Amino acid sequence: MVVVLLPAVLAAEAGGRKRFEAEAATVGDALRSLPIADRVLDERGELRPLVNVYVDGTDARERGGLAAPLTGGETLRLVGAIAGG
């Protein structure tokens, strides 16, 4: 089981809930299990370019992106890259 932590805008979309738990073998599995999956993945299932996923503090893109394996016990933190004004 992994823990997924959401930023404020996504938590509001998830009914105010900031913390989710998921049984997931990959980062993609964990994201697809969320009620806000459509906000972090586009209609092709790709990670939106300005969404960063940190797995225990490491950028998931450095670990294979959505295919990055999870063994259980990890904490995934979703962070929006700085954009706009």
Add this chain to the structure above:
Amino acid sequence: MTGVLVLVGTRKGLFLLEGDDERRAWRLEGPLLPGWSVFHAALDPRDGTIHAATNNEVYGATVHRSPDRGATWTRAEVLGLPEESGLTLEKTWHVEPGREGEDGRLWLGAAPGALFRTDDGGATWEPVEGILGHETRDRWYPGAGGLCCHSIQLDPGEPERMYVGISAAGVFRSDDGGETWTPANRGTAADFLPEPWVEVGQCVHKVLLHPGRPARLWQQNHCGVYRSDDRGETWERLEGNGLPSGFGFPLALDHRDPDAALVVPEEGAENRVTCNGRLGVYRTRDGGASWDLRTEGLPAPAWGAVMREGFASDRLDPPGVYLGTQSGSLFVSPDAGDTWLEAVSQLPPILSVEAAEWS
């Protein structure tokens, strides 16, 4: 007692202003949908649901709806472009409720050059193939706001007839409920092209149909202000007599008078500020033959800008007119544009304004 609910979409959430039919005092509520840029919001007169075209730089484009005037919101469940199109959804721009009797149907304009339809009140949206795969699409080019479908107009008397405006593709008309689409740009110029008289590629900024004379359309274009009296078959350019510039974005009509229209011109495409250092509304009451500048209650000096969705009118008599600026002020005219008052200031940059009546 009747009144007006004004929906003000900003770059940082949605605000609601509620007032009575005097339209001089307003109660401000919001921001709703914090974190979302509200490109457009509309109240569906059929059931009171608010629908908002919402965008976030990080979390993408979607549509939110609220059945309870903004207390709770639900996001669209299915909204995207098919893989075979090679396109992905970039922005949502305009939500247009369907006609009375078309239960659950709404239309959504989006970028890149996309029109969607829902028949379940906004939960699932299907792309309209006749727009997505239009035979002229290889001659469409995005404007500064992307290849955005920003205008959707339904003919109130002909259930199969509707129009869209896409920048910079032009105006298209459907006579079969949205299945097939015919370019409707004859007489509108694309002055930025080497050959300005093209079938498609015009940079339409806003199109409105007059509800009392549906064959009449008004258009604010990148290159002029136009009127059509034949369902978009031909257009007449109008800004020769009284308008300081043909360039501008917003457009508003008077539901009582098909010959009336209001615009807020800007200096030009290369200097996008209101003309002559002031915020002024230009109004015609003779079909565009002449234009008068209305300034009472509007600020000067001012170098403002009003976005394409930042102008609206209500259906009361006389109609109220509502003007939101990128500087975060909402100006209201309770008398069809004669005089103006600032209803609220210091909002985030205003992207859209809509007015709905309540009783």
